[in-house]
Amino acid sequence: MTDTVALQPRDPALAEPPPSKPDSIGRIVGLDAARAVAVFGMYYSHVGPWADETGTWKSFLMDLPHGRSSALFATLAGLSLVLIAGGSRPKSGRPLRQAVVKIAIRAVLLLALGTWLTATGTSIVVILAYYGLYFLLALPFVKLRARTLAILAAVVGLGGPVLVQWLWTVDTAWMERFDAGDPLVGWGGDGLLSLLFNGTYPAVSWMAYLFAGMALGRLDFARKAVRVRLAVVGPSLALLGYGGAWLAGKFLPAPAEPDYTAFDQAWTKALEGTDSANWTAEQWKEWDAEHAWIYDKLPDDPSATGFDWTALVGASPHSGTPFELAGNIGVAISVIVGLVALLGYCGRASVWSRRVLAPLVAVGSMSLTVYVAHIAGVWYLVDHPANGVGYETGWRMWAVFVVVAMVFALLWRRFLKRGPLEWIMTLATKPAKYVK
Numbered sequence: 001m002t003d004t005v006a007l008q009p010r011d012p013a014l015a016e017p018p019p020s021k022p023d024s025i026g027r028i029v030g031l032d033a034a035r036a037v038a039v040f041g042m043y044y045s046h047v048g049p050w051a052d053e054t055g056t057w058k059s060f061l062m063d064l065p066h067g068r069s070s071a072l073f074a075t076l077a078g079l080s081l082v083l084i085a086g087g088s089r090p091k092s093g094r095p096l097r098q099a100v101v102k103i104a105i106r107a108v109l110l111l112a113l114g115t116w117l118t119a120t121g122t123s124i125v126v127i128l129a130y131y132g133l134y135f136l137l138a139l140p141f142v143k144l145r146a147r148t149l150a151i152l153a154a155v156v157g158l159g160g161p162v163l164v165q166w167l168w169t170v171d172t173a174w175m176e177r178f179d180a181g182d183p184l185v186g187w188g189g190d191g192l193l194s195l196l197f198n199g200t201y202p203a204v205s206w207m208a209y210l211f212a213g214m215a216l217g218r219l220d221f222a223r224k225a226v227r228v229r230l231a232v233v234g235p236s237l238a239l240l241g242y243g244g245a246w247l248a249g250k251f252l253p254a255p256a257e258p259d260y261t262a263f264d265q266a267w268t269k270a271l272e273g274t275d276s277a278n279w280t281a282e283q284w285k286e287w288d289a290e291h292a293w294i295y296d297k298l299p300d301d302p303s304a305t306g307f308d309w310t311a312l313v314g315a316s317p318h319s320g321t322p323f324e325l326a327g328n329i330g331v332a333i334s335v336i337v338g339l340v341a342l343l344g345y346c347g348r349a350s351v352w353s354r355r356v357l358a359p360l361v362a363v364g365s366m367s368l369t370v371y372v373a374h375i376a377g378v379w380y381l382v383d384h385p386a387n388g389v390g391y392e393t394g395w396r397m398w399a400v401f402v403v404v405a406m407v408f409a410l411l412w413r414r415f416l417k418r419g420p421l422e423w424i425m426t427l428a429t430k431p432a433k434y435v436k
Contacts, residue, residue, distance in 0.1 A: 026344020026354075027221050032364030033339045033357055035076055039367050040402055041069025043374055046124050047382070048398040067317025070127060070201065071209055071328035072335060077131055078138065078213025079336070085142040088220040092143075094436065100139055101432040106425055107135035111184075117372070119188030122379045128371075129190055130201040134210050137203060141211070146218035153211035157325040160205025161312055164320060167197055169307050205320050212329045216336065227341050234333035241327025245315035248323070252313050263297040270294055362409035366419020370405045377401065 044065040051059035085091055085099045114129025141149065175193050185191040196203050219226050270291045279287070315324040342353050343361075354361065363370055381391045391397060412419060418426060 026350055027340050029354055029361045030340030030343040031076065031079070031336070032361045032367075033343060034072065034336045035364035035367040036360040036362075037335055037339070037364075038069050038072040038076065039363055039370055039374075039405070041065035041072065042371065043401045043405075044398055045069055046374070046378060047393040047401060049394045063317065067319075067324065068328050068331050071325075072332045073127065074131075074134070074201075074206055074209035075213040075216070075329060075332035076336070077134065078210035078215075079217040080213075081135060081138055081210070082142065082214045082217025087217055090143055090218075096143070098432045098435045100142065101435050102429040103135055103139060103142070105429045105432065107132045107139075109425060109428055110135065113372070115184055115187055115189030117375055118190055120379060121383065122375055123383050124375050124378055125200045126375065127201055129184070130195055130199065130203065130206065133192075133195045133203050134207060137207060138210050138214065141214065144214075144218075146215045149211050149215035149218065153208045153215060153329070156205065156211060157208035157329070158322050160202070160208060161320050161322050161325070163204055164197060164202055165311050166307060200318065202320070205325065208325050209329060209332070212332070216333065221337075221340050221344070224345070227337055227345065230333055230337040231341075234330050234337060237330025238327050238334065239330070241323045241325070241330055242315050245313060245321065245323035245327070248313045252310055259299050263294065263299070266294045266297045359406035359410055362413045363405050365413065366409055366422050368425070369419035369421040370409065372421060373405070373408075374401055 042065075045067075048065070049062065051062040053059055081103060084103060085096060090096070091099055109132070110128045111132030114126050114132060117126045117128065141152065144152070175198075178193055179185045179191045182191040182193070184195075190199050194202075216230075219230070221227060276284075276287075312321050313323070314321055315327050317324075343350050343357065346353070380386070381397070382393060383390075385391065409419070416423070
């Protein structure tokens, strides 16, 4: 996850200009509800069930949270960043400098927290360190207009995936040398180059989500015309992304899959009769040195054939293609504008919706806390269980995580405004008020 959006202070006076309209509170709870949707989607991606088959409606629905939840997080992160900087009424002068320092402090803390969580050996690809870098990279752009930010999102969404794909075709030995001196790698986390280029959520392409969210943050959701336009733009982008990938796949030949048969047979034969289940890293190193010939059986490296344009076609989760980025941004916009409209701009229906969705809003108001908590839960129950066996993931575990998060959030909010980690983050940014 993650969730930089969770880092928005719960005190509205610190996050955006004082609300002058009653329905601005509805916008805040709408964004909180969207954060919770992203949180529960991430829960599902990490501990939920997988479909037994592919190509069916059931598998399609079960696949929806994958990739899209983290994209929604990132889009909300950009939106939150701009709200801290003034939202639709950008700050300037000293207030802006203070906002920039707040964002920078949060970014550094996220980078440190994400690196520490990754170093614990969790099976989850922690997104927090990536978010920290995203925030730092976004700082020079916090004053830009919505249209300029939208253009940046499009440019990064098109160019970022091309750059990532190109890096697979060139000699990257320099990256290994850089990683050797990278303190983030030394601490057991994702290195700077991984966060930028070749990690699960590479900034070079994922900044498209940040810029899209920042563009949303510049808009005035109180205006009906803005909400209507976004209600059209969101589904249209989703159709362009996923539909475009489907259409392009019909005309472009599918890339040939490498044949690993010879390698698998050689590997199996070499391991025959050995008890490798509990080998140490040193034992595996010795075995690799003795059986180096096995790796000659690996199929040719696809990068050796040059740039593969077909790798940019498709929209599967975490494929990082322009089509996936466009589709995910469309889904994120649709979810955000839908929940904000429902909870803030539908009259009596909004009041009723806030009561019904109170648990969802409570979770979203402390999404950083519940995100980190679920990583701890997975670490203890699945990755490093006390009994050495571990619990089975699936619908039951996902439901337990969701219910526990809602109950905890509701009880905590009954007594305190902010979640535990949100309170720490807000406290850490207090020195920003001394900026002149």
